[in-house]
Amino acid sequence: MLQMRRSPMVRTSPRFSLRTLAMAATFAALVTAPALHAQALPAATDLVAKHLAAAGGAEAFKSLKSVRQVGVMEMPSMGLQAQAENFAAAPNKMSMKASIAGIGEIISGTNGEVAWQVNPMQGPRLLEEKELVDARDAADFYGNLMMDPDRFSKMETVGLVTFAGEQAYQVKFTRKGSGKESTQYFSATSGLLIGSEATQESAMGTTTMVTVLGDYKDFGGRKFPTRSEATVGPTKIVLKINEVSVNDVPDTAFSVPDAVKPLIRK
Amino acid sequence: MATSVSRHAEPAVNGVAVFDTAWSIIARTHWDTTYNGVNWRALREELRPRAAAAHNRGELRLVLAEMVGRLRQSHFAIIPQEYADADGAADTTSGRAVRGGGGSLGWQFRYLDGAMVLTAVDSGGPAWTAGIRPGWTVQAVDGCPLAPRLAALSTDPDPRHVALRAFQLASRLLDGGDGDQIVVSMLDGRHQFVSRTLTFAPPSGTITKFGNLPPMAAHLEWKRVRQDGRTIGVITFNTWMPVLSAQFDAAMDSLRTADAIVLDLRGNLGGVGGMSMGIAGHFVDSVLSLGTMHQRGATLRMVTNPRRVDTRSRAVKPFAGPLALVVDELSASTTEIFAGGLQGHRRATVFGTRTAGQALPSVPERLPNGDILYHAIADFLGPTGTPVEGAGVLPDHVTPPTVRALVEGRDPALQAALHWAAQRAPRHPVP
Numbered sequence: 220m221l222q223m224r225r226s227p228m229v230r231t232s233p234r235f236s237l238r239t240l241a242m243a244a245t246f247a248a249l250v251t252a253p254a255l256h257a258q259a260l261p262a263a264t265d266l267v268a269k270h271l272a273a274a275g276g277a278e279a280f281k282s283l284k285s286v287r288q289v290g291v292m293e294m295p296s297m298g299l300q301a302q303a304e305n306f307a308a309a310p311n312k313m314s315m316k317a318s319i320a321g322i323g324e325i326i327s328g329t330n331g332e333v334a335w336q337v338n339p340m341q342g343p344r345l346l347e348e349k350e351l352v353d354a355r356d357a358a359d360f361y362g363n364l365m366m367d368p369d370r371f372s373k374m375e376t377v378g379l380v381t382f383a384g385e386q387a388y389q390v391k392f393t394r395k396g397s398g399k400e401s402t403q404y405f406s407a408t409s410g411l412l413i414g415s416e417a418t419q420e421s422a423m424g425t426t427t428m429v430t431v432l433g434d435y436k437d438f439g440g441r442k443f444p445t446r447s448e449a450t451v452g453p454t455k456i457v458l459k460i461n462e463v464s465v466n467d468v469p470d471t472a473f474s475v476p477d478a479v480k481p482l483i484r485k
Numbered sequence: 486m487a488t489s490v491s492r493h494a495e496p497a498v499n500g501v502a503v504f505d506t507a508w509s510i511i512a513r514t515h516w517d518t519t520y521n522g523v524n525w526r527a528l529r530e531e532l533r534p535r536a537a538a539a540h541n542r543g544e545l546r547l548v549l550a551e552m553v554g555r556l557r558q559s560h561f562a563i564i565p566q567e568y569a570d571a572d573g574a575a576d577t578t579s580g581r582a583v584r585g586g587g588g589s590l591g592w593q594f595r596y597l598d599g600a601m602v603l604t605a606v607d608s609g610g611p612a613w614t615a616g617i618r619p620g621w622t623v624q625a626v627d628g629c630p631l632a633p634r635l636a637a638l639s640t641d642p643d644p645r646h647v648a649l650r651a652f653q654l655a656s657r658l659l660d661g662g663d664g665d666q667i668v669v670s671m672l673d674g675r676h677q678f679v680s681r682t683l684t685f686a687p688p689s690g691t692i693t694k695f696g697n698l699p700p701m702a703a704h705l706e707w708k709r710v711r712q713d714g715r716t717i718g719v720i721t722f723n724t725w726m727p728v729l730s731a732q733f734d735a736a737m738d739s740l741r742t743a744d745a746i747v748l749d750l751r752g753n754l755g756g757v758g759g760m761s762m763g764i765a766g767h768f769v770d771s772v773l774s775l776g777t778m779h780q781r782g783a784t785l786r787m788v789t790n791p792r793r794v795d796t797r798s799r800a801v802k803p804f805a806g807p808l809a810l811v812v813d814e815l816s817a818s819t820t821e822i823f824a825g826g827l828q829g830h831r832r833a834t835v836f837g838t839r840t841a842g843q844a845l846p847s848v849p850e851r852l853p854n855g856d857i858l859y860h861a862i863a864d865f866l867g868p869t870g871t872p873v874e875g876a877g878v879l880p881d882h883v884t885p886p887t888v889r890a891l892v893e894g895r896d897p898a899l900q901a902a903l904h905w906a907a908q909r910a911p912r913h914p915v916p
Contacts, residue, residue: 294696295851296514296850296862297696297697297848297849297850298696298697298850298851298857299695320694321695321727322695322727322757323727323730323731338763339730339731340759340760340763341760341763341790342734342763342790342794422772422788424785424786426783451783452780452782452783452785452862453514453782453862454780454862480798481794481798481799481800482794
């Protein structure tokens with residue numbers, strides 16, 4: 220029996236796109252007192268600043284209102300390939316379309332109020348509870364893009380580790396509101412964000428996803444990783460981005476699909 | 486359905502690399518770190534030299550098949566590249582006339598009482614047109630007797646395994662491409678020996694390719710049946726392939742007013758597991774777990790998605806009437822997850838015979854030489870917490886077929902399901 224890992228297929232792609240842009244800043248006052256051994260480590264805010272600088276500078280990203288990414292998503296363990304298109308817009312919208320041969324078009328998104336998934340195999344679905352919270356976190360445009368300080372209750376550099384074969388600073392983030400924790404990895408060499416580890420919520424349960432980012436390329440003065448490799452349990456999903464455009468996403472990209480509308484309680 | 490040019494005789498290139506890749510994939514993804522009691526490292530040391538010595542693809546495949554076979558679990562296999570990437574070309578390498586694959590003779594067969602018996606014949610299909618009817622027993626194919634080959638399979642203590650292997654054997658022997666001819670000798674319903682030359686028709690349904698899996702014909706049919714004054718919707722589909730999802734949704738739209746629904750899942754060997762959650766959602770009004778996948782590093786519930794929207798984006802309620810499922814020993818994998826899950830929640834009543842007990846979630850991963858390593862990546866426990874692997878789904882009403890019933894034109898399992906569904910259907914108030 221083939222098991223179709225719906226959760227990562229549907230949800231990693233938009234998240235990839237936002238993590239692609241992920242940068243950080245924080246209130247120093249909110250950072251808990253660092254452990255003695257961590258005092259030699261750079262502050263999380265410094266790592267974020269270094270990442271921003273390496274990716275094109277904070278100002279370049281502040282000017283963004285929306286981002287569109289086009290690429291190919293692959294599930295090597297199944298031989299599946301999808302044409303993927305991700306959209307994100309300020310302040311809290313995102314959507315994703317993935318066209319997979321043999322399955323059809325899978326879409327997901329949120330307009331800031333409701334969040335949805337439509338999968339030909341499973342039908343339309345409105346996200347609720349933890350999934351909705353997760354979707355809203357993932358759609359927090361500037362929160363993910365600039366890591367606005369007021370988005371996090373905690374941000375702490377916890378170590379220098381080897382991640383994806385590279386020396387990297389390990390930084391733990393805790394979101395305000397949802398309290399969701401994630402770990403981000405910043406290259407000790409380039410300063411760029413090279414990966415993350417976080418839980419993700421789906422109807423099927425909570426899983427941990429490890430994402431490796433790489434192949435940063437310049438798109439209009441801003442660097443984006445063009446390769447994301449996510450691992451959930453034994454499953455690997457690869458997203459290769461070949462096109463990035465900014466400030467050109469129409470609002471219709473975040474319209475609630477017709478199949479989802481009847482599910483919304485008035 | 487794939488028949489294509491065999492590449493068994495091609496030289497094995499980088500046999501060790503292929504072997505190491507396959508070994509490593511299982512080492513990394515098998516959910517059970519004891520590998521079902523197999524010393525996985527020692528197995529590598531044992532078999533690796535044989536992989537290195539393999540002269541051709543065929544020999545290498547035997548080594549790989551032995552490796553995965555030692556696990557003694559379902560959903561571990563090596564799929565030759567020529568099957569996975571089949572284009573329907575006939576095998577011409579053996580020097581003898583051979584048929585293509587994927588055509589249809591318009592019949593179903595099962596291993597029954599030690600023989601291969603026709604359990605259904607489609608009216609209008611090649612077999613029906615030739616006068617062949619259910620209950621007839623296949624004796625020989627192109628002059629080669631079937632009985633000795635079937636007898637060689639009967640050493641397995643699990644009759645379901647024998648039935649599956651017999652079915653696979655007969656499927657290979659009775660395969661052919663559109664327009665190919667085959668001579669089949671049979672015993673008819675009066676035990677008379679008859680022989681017919683049949684011409685294969687195009688496969689019914691849609692040819693679909695899903696990732697690294699070989700192409701296959703997916704088909705779905707539905708109809709309304711009047712039974713005891715009630716209207717019963719009957720839906721049959723042969724595989725859980727996404728190409729059928731929209732067809733199933735449309736069938737449900739048409740059958741939403743039926744008094745009861747019967748899903749005939751006999752011979753449905755499985756497919757894409759995620760599809761079971763969407764199909765089950767047509768019959769439940771809440772999120773239910775059909776069971777749990779236990780992977781290495783992740784535990785996931787297979788949950789239903791209550792279907793509250795129809796194909797025209799209108800609000801509807803999931804079907805709440807009686808639901809009967811008909812299964813047999815060739816109902817496997819996703820079919821078992823679906824049937825066992827709904828049975829466990831008492832949402833469906835199951836008829837037929839015990840299912841295959843082969844329900845491990847799996848993926849088809851390509852090896853460096855192009856062959857496919859089909860391997861399980863999770864254990865699966867049903868909604869009551871018991872494994873479906875091995876045990877399968879035991880019907881609430883065990884209704885096996887018999888040759889006599891088939892000859893008489895009866896289908897005991899389906900008839901029992903229809904009768905039950907009609908009896909359970911709500912009685913409409915008399916005005």
